[in-house]
Amino acid sequence: MKVILFEGTPEEFSVASQALKGSLTSSLQEVQLGEPVETATHEGRFVTLDEAHKILSRIPLAKIMRQVLVKLHAAGEQMTTSEELRAATGYNANQFRGLMGAFGRRVTNTVGRNVWFFSKKWDPTAAQYNWGLPPSVRQAIESLGIR
DSSP: OOOOOOSHHHHHHHHHHHHHEEEGOOOOOOOSSSSSSOOOTTTSEEOOOHHHHHHHHHHOOOOOHHHHHHHHTTTTTTTTTHHHHHHHHOOHHHHHHHHHHHHHHHHHHEEEEEESEEEEEEETEEEEEEEEEHHHHHHHHHHOOOO
């Protein structure tokens, strides 16, 4: 089952519902235990350096989001688990999902859909995502001095 929440005016809902009409079919996906599954590069691409700058500087970042970005940046090319990010922020699972969802809206509202800011892999064994930053985002964080 897929649940989609819409926020906006009736006109925006009308446009969104027409755009999504063909993609609202249900599907079942079998997940094998073992290696994490890459999910951040499907139907899209990672942000460019210029887009990362726009996303990070369009409006001030919340202190808690800075903590997430600093933790991910410090990991370099390595992935960081959702659990480690929640521990770094003091957020529970629901709060963390809300934080990442809000940041996702920032990305979409700045550069559009199908553009990925994070690399993300689902680890079915641990039942959580592993998070990382593409090189363009790491470079933007450095050049903007996010600490």
